[in-house]
Amino acid sequence: MNKPKILAPVSSLEMARTVLENGADIVYAGVKGWSLRPNMFEVKNDEMGEIIKLVKSYNKKIFLAMNCFYRSTEIPKAIGIIKHFYSAGIDGVITSEYGLISLIRKKFPDLQVHVSVQTSASSSIDMAFYKKMGVTSLVLPRDMLDLSIDNIRELAGKGVTIEVFAVGDDSSHYDGRCMLSAYLFQKALPDDSTGREELIVGNANRCGYCYLACKRKCSIESKTGKLLKRGDLSLHRRIPELIKAGVGVFKVQGREFPLHLVGKLIAAFRGLLDNIDDPDKRSGYISVLDDLVELKQIIASNHLWLLAKSQSPTWKKLRKYIEKPWDNLTTGLWLKGKGKTLIRKIGRMI
Amino acid sequence: MDNENKKYKVSLAISEAEGLPRVDFDKIDLLILGNPFCKMTPGNPLGSLELMEKSINLIGSHLDKTIVSLPLCPLENELSYIQDVLSLLSDMGVHGVEVHSPGMAMRVETRFPKLKIYFGSFANVYTVHCVEIMQEMGVIGGTLPYELNIDEIEFIHKNIDFQIWLPIFGPFPIAFSQYCFFHPGQVRYPFKCDHECSEEVLVDYGAGKKVLHKGRAIFSHRCLNMLKHLPMLLNKGFSHFRIEGLILDVGSLNEIVDIFHEHINKIIETGDKTTPEIPAPDSRLSKFSPRGFCNGFYFTRRGMDYVESVMDWDGRLRYKY
Numbered sequence: 001m002n003k004p005k006i007l008a009p010v011s012s013l014e015m016a017r018t019v020l021e022n023g024a025d026i027v028y029a030g031v032k033g034w035s036l037r038p039n040m041f042e043v044k045n046d047e048m049g050e051i052i053k054l055v056k057s058y059n060k061k062i063f064l065a066m067n068c069f070y071r072s073t074e075i076p077k078a079i080g081i082i083k084h085f086y087s088a089g090i091d092g093v094i095t096s097e098y099g100l101i102s103l104i105r106k107k108f109p110d111l112q113v114h115v116s117v118q119t120s121a122s123s124s125i126d127m128a129f130y131k132k133m134g135v136t137s138l139v140l141p142r143d144m145l146d147l148s149i150d151n152i153r154e155l156a157g158k159g160v161t162i163e164v165f166a167v168g169d170d171s172s173h174y175d176g177r178c179m180l181s182a183y184l185f186q187k188a189l190p191d192d193s194t195g196r197e198e199l200i201v202g203n204a205n206r207c208g209y210c211y212l213a214c215k216r217k218c219s220i221e222s223k224t225g226k227l228l229k230r231g232d233l234s235l236h237r238r239i240p241e242l243i244k245a246g247v248g249v250f251k252v253q254g255r256e257f258p259l260h261l262v263g264k265l266i267a268a269f270r271g272l273l274d275n276i277d278d279p280d281k282r283s284g285y286i287s288v289l290d291d292l293v294e295l296k297q298i299i300a301s302n303h304l305w306l307l308a309k310s311q312s313p314t315w316k317k318l319r320k321y322i323e324k325p326w327d328n329l330t331t332g333l334w335l336k337g338k339g340k341t342l343i344r345k346i347g348r349m350i
Numbered sequence: 351m352d353n354e355n356k357k358y359k360v361s362l363a364i365s366e367a368e369g370l371p372r373v374d375f376d377k378i379d380l381l382i383l384g385n386p387f388c389k390m391t392p393g394n395p396l397g398s399l400e401l402m403e404k405s406i407n408l409i410g411s412h413l414d415k416t417i418v419s420l421p422l423c424p425l426e427n428e429l430s431y432i433q434d435v436l437s438l439l440s441d442m443g444v445h446g447v448e449v450h451s452p453g454m455a456m457r458v459e460t461r462f463p464k465l466k467i468y469f470g471s472f473a474n475v476y477t478v479h480c481v482e483i484m485q486e487m488g489v490i491g492g493t494l495p496y497e498l499n500i501d502e503i504e505f506i507h508k509n510i511d512f513q514i515w516l517p518i519f520g521p522f523p524i525a526f527s528q529y530c531f532f533h534p535g536q537v538r539y540p541f542k543c544d545h546e547c548s549e550e551v552l553v554d555y556g557a558g559k560k561v562l563h564k565g566r567a568i569f570s571h572r573c574l575n576m577l578k579h580l581p582m583l584l585n586k587g588f589s590h591f592r593i594e595g596l597i598l599d600v601g602s603l604n605e606i607v608d609i610f611h612e613h614i615n616k617i618i619e620t621g622d623k624t625t626p627e628i629p630a631p632d633s634r635l636s637k638f639s640p641r642g643f644c645n646g647f648y649f650t651r652r653g654m655d656y657v658e659s660v661m662d663w664d665g666r667l668r669y670k671y
Contacts (some may be wrong), residue, residue: 069474071476071477072502075479099483102479118474122426123423126451126452126453174527177526179496179653183653198363216555220552221551340576347529
């Protein structure tokens with residue numbers, strides 16, 4: 001059995017260095033306007049070049065995230081971007097668009113193609129299609145990750161490497177099939193800076209912004225609540241059985257999260273995977289991940305990540321508090337007490 | 351109705367088998383049968399092979415214009431049932447199926463060559479290149495994702511010879527989940543189902559932002575209505591129109607179809623594709639959408655907004671937001 005790999009997020013050169021030093025096997029990043037994250041967590045073309053060089057110096061792999069559903073007229077531009085970074089040394093492309101997959105296979109036959117969660121490939125018949133298209137790996141929809149392990153084992157035996165979200169945002173609907181934000185919040189803005197024809201803010205499937213409507217307060221017949229009551233997705237407790245089922249790649253989602261948190265998450269997952277057969281060490285890393293995932297959830301549910309790249313005084317204040325306890329990975333007590341209260345308080349201020 | 355000489359075609363999507371006797375097949379060119387979001391929805395022909403067989407018998411001599419919408423994002427343990435459904439449809443002579451993923455298109459093409467294949471709006475067919483791949487797998491028509499604006503749809507329409515069924519009326523689907531939200535504790539389908547999804551639930555986010563939940567799918571709380579924009583659509587060369595009746599009362603569908611026929615024929619007969627005398631909006635349609643209308647994403651606006659075309663002082667047609 002091949003040792004599973006860790007796929008880590010990168011939204012800056014600094015984050016690339018951090019995740020590589022902490023044990024990532026593959027990293028992924030998107031260039032501005034062309035991947036499924038707000039612009040501020042994508043990198044400029046020249047920074048992407050630097051990141052590729054850094055990844056190569058560690059002898060690791062890098063995937064370019066091109067995972068939106070583009071317009072027909074944007075496909076030549078998308079191919080141009082892939083060509084540029086193919087020359088610079090990327091190892092693969094993450095994409096959702098099967099038209100684009102077909103073109104990548106024809107133009108860059110040695111480039112790995114990774115199918116994004118946006119495709120919501122949920123069964124072996126989808127797997128067979130993507131295998132025929134020549135893809136190398138495929139991420140399972142978040143919506144089906146709490147299915148029985150037999151289902152995942154069945155899919156893992158189909159000749160395409162299976163990837164799952166080890167930790168990431170949870171979503172109430174199938175990715176790539178949700179227009180909730182666009183229906184309720186959409187604005188259309190021309191966006192010259194990214195080369196896209198028009199950035200549709202709120203159109204999450206098409207590189208816009210997901211407003212997480214499913215996690216917002218709503219009312220149903222005068223009762224108020226949130227539709228999605230679950231916290232963020234984390235499968236770290238299920239990793240041993242997922243490895244047995246044949247999962248080949250564990251993805252840590254979080255280009256938008258603080259550098260420090262992402263680094264600690266990668267380090268903990270590395271430790272877990274390297275010590276998967278040692279029950280004591282394994283439970284120690286799982287306990288660390290419990291804390292880190294809880295912190296990630298608090299940051300996500302309070303939208304604190306919006307501050308992560310800003311230089312606002314609020315973020316600096318928060319950062320001063322949250323970095324200290326992480327140094328010795330004893331976040332648990334702090335999170336359940338003072339830290340949690342502080343983060344929630346600051347979250348309400350935004 | 352002489353289908354050969356018709357300049358346009360109308361398709362109608364319905365979800366429940368019991369509505370079939372009330373469908374006037376003479377007024378439509380394609381019936382899209384079944385609720386692809388949850389086969390457990392009461393009356394959904396996808397719910398059991400017996401119900402599917404009964405439904406097909408009800409269709410009688412109109413099988414050549416009936417397609418069945420297959421379940422969306424089926425899980426591994428549902429594939430054998432879908433295989434049985436496809437065998438039944440093929441044996442009984444149904445015209446075809448609507449698929450929601452390229453994998454399913456490939457499966458139908460290889461194992462059930464008698465069935466014609468169409469794709470639905472959630473098949474993620476966003477570009478000309480995707481349509482070409484679908485065509486290579488024998489797909490002959492489909493509904494593009496609702497997220498595409500009219501310019502993108504026109505671009506695809508002009509660059510590839512393909513039946514594009516353009517939605518013109520009805521609440522349209524905007525999201526889909528494996529979860530049924532109104533079940534206590536959000537129990538995952540299909541472990542338990544009390545058929546709570548037979549009722550639509552209006553979810554209010556405040557400030558006029560609402561959506562309609564039905565089981566595992568979310569629909570627009572307003573009906574998409576492109577009646578006022580028919581001249582523009584016909585002018586752009588579109589000729590296949592779809593009425594989305596999945597969560598509309600079946601009894602109202604014939605009247606809706608009539609209204610659209612009336613307007614399309616009038617536009618075609620007069621040759622006037624810019625100034626149809628259409629009340630704004632048609633009062634006969636208002637009763638089917640009590641919360642008003644919307645245009646979805648055709649005009650690159652927020653999906654719940656309604657964009658009206660108006661005749662300006664200089665005689666030019668403009669959009670009013």
